[in-house]
Amino acid sequence: MSMLITDLCILCGACEPVCPNEAISEGPELYEVESELCTECVGFYDEQQCVEVCPVDAVIFNPDDFETLEELRAKYLAMHPDRAPTGGWERVKEPVA
Numbered sequence: 781m782s783m784l785i786t787d788l789c790i791l792c793g794a795c796e797p798v799c800p801n802e803a804i805s806e807g808p809e810l811y812e813v814e815s816e817l818c819t820e821c822v823g824f825y826d827e828q829q830c831v832e833v834c835p836v837d838a839v840i841f842n843p844d845d846f847e848t849l850e851e852l853r854a855k856y857l858a859m860h861p862d863r864a865p866t867g868g869w870e871r872v873k874e875p876v877a
């Protein structure tokens with residue numbers, strides 16, 4: 781599942797540089813997550829870095845874009861074939877609300 785930036789976003793820009801997949805960019809109104817690039821930080825970190833740094837809790841799991849942990853691992857491997865995973869690989873997936 782990729783992350784979703786809600787309209788709580790205050791355009792502070794803190795999330796963009798911490799994304800290991802360069803999945804976040806400034807859109808016409810809010811910052812946006814490119815779902816094809818977001819692995820929920822699987823392969824890099826145990827926690828979603830955008831969620832960690834957002835000062836207003838604007839980043840949530842996208843309820844319309846569920847991916848299994850296996851799918852997120854596959855996404856990571858496709859994007860970073862020569863990099864050994866450093867985090868999030870054994871993450872216990874939280875149930876979708």
Ligand code: SF4
Pocket residue numbers: 782783798799800801802803804813817818819820821822828829830831
């Ligand atoms: S969860 Fe990780 S990979 Fe996805 S947008 Fe946030 S920082 Fe980037």
Ligand code: SF4
Pocket residue numbers: 785788789790791792793794795796811833834835836837838839
């Ligand atoms: S860290 Fe939060 S408030 Fe700042 S740009 Fe990203 S989503 Fe918006």
